[in-house]
Amino acid sequence: MKPPSRPVDPERARGRAATSRDCGRYERLRREDAHDGWDLPEEGGVFRTEVSEEVPRKVITYVRSPDLPFDRSLNPYRGCEHGCIYCFARPTHAWLGLSPGLDFETRLVARPAAPEVLARELRSRRYQVAPLAIGTNTDPYQPVERDRGIMRACLEVLRDFRHPVAIVTKGALIERDIDILSEMAAQGLARVGISVTTLDPVLSRRMEPRAPGPQRRLQVIRRLTEAGIPVRIMASPMIPALTDPELESILEAGAEAGADAASWIMLRLPLEVADLWQDWLHQHYPDRAGRIMGHLRDMHGGEVYSSKWFSRMRGEGPYADLVAARFRRAARALGLDRDQPALRCDLFAPPARMGDQLSLF
Structure with missing residues (x-):
């Protein structure tokens, strides 16, 4: 782990997980913060969230990963204010010339035209319907959605087109859209995954x-x-040796709350996430850092992370096999080891627009 070149004062980063804003991997020059020599007070205050906008040409992203259960996704926002330190989407901020660290949490990009662009893509004669995944990169129900409402507008489009959707979120704001989601679910067009990493509120807040x-x-x-x-x-x-002891308790709590299925993924540390995670780990849990990283390296052939298909999500070796076996046993005991019903694609029908030729049949 290399030390950050642009560390952030922890006092200014209150309420944030990342404490560095190092450049992304595409930057030609490496930036470092240095005192300017003037005897003037430094800029203070906590970091505020900034939101810019972009007008996308397309919003449906097609993925060709053989180990994913979907082939297309949509993201209403770039960056995520939830600020989960382990988020594997952090490296995507490097494409914008921004830091996968603090910038990912504080410099967001909203896509207000997403619903309009989505409707246009769904109307294309070449479009072939399949479930659309939302929330697989950044959370569509992060705090900024409360004012922007982009996710809700996208859901309205999907409802009107009777298009299947699978959502992943940690955000409680999804309750606002129960009216749309319950209507779609009744037609077999919607399902939701809620991520619960730990039941410990202190660890979760960190x-x-x-x-x-x-x-x-x-x-x-x-x-x-x-x-x-x-x-x-x-x-x-x-997270080995940090949250995996809670696996059975998390599944039990989910079943008690009404969940009808379960899944799990091992901690992934691609690209810049590896250094961000290790810096956070040494700050908050220095006594466990060696053990946690040792388990991760054991699961990825001696490396912090391996992107090999079909093993990147779970890892390999005795420890990964043990966690997988524990999951299977607990899920079976709780009735969570079932596949959810497939989302329906046969109902898809673009709604008529003003001036459209109506069918006679």
């Missing part, structure tokens, strides 16, 4: 500083299932 606490997420599961929306409890990511 790792996921602006995400709802564990009990609040369990309450979200309860409210969604009561509204008839299928919910999967996602014990992800499992």
